Amino acid sequence: MPDPAPRPRGPKLKFTPEEDSLLVELKENKNLTWKQIADFFPGRTSGTLQVRYCTKLKAKATVWTDEAVQRLRNAIQDYENDRWRVIATKVGSGFSPAACREKAAEL
Known part of the structure; x- marks a missing residue:
């Protein structure tokens, strides 16, 4: 595992494929906290990394059989x-689910 990198200041950059790979590796194989993972990503917060992983990277690993x-x-x-x-229950007695669905389609 590489040493944590120093945190430079400057504009935010898009994630690179290498960063995505490192993020997945650290999260899935090294059992690190988000704060520990952030040490490997200068200029990125643990929250930013968690959002990236949960919304962009973890979903890609889902295999749909x-x-x-x-x-x-x-x-x-x-x-x-x-x-x-x-919905039919909330509308009231006398309204079937099918009747509610059909009326909703007209709205």
Whole structure:
């Protein structure tokens, strides 16, 4: 593992592919805190690194198998059905989930 680099002052730069690789390596394989990881990235805060990892890099590591995609589709469909049941309950008696969905499409 490299030594922590000194922190220069100046404008913020875009993350390089090398920085992204180092960030993933330090987070996933070295069991370091975000503050410790920030020591390897001059001019970047632990918060900036955490956001970069969680929103840009960690998501890329997600492998979507056909089975996982089908589970996602099923979950979306289940939510869609439940959503209209909840809405119909809130609108009041006499309104079915299908009636609420159809009326909402007209709005």
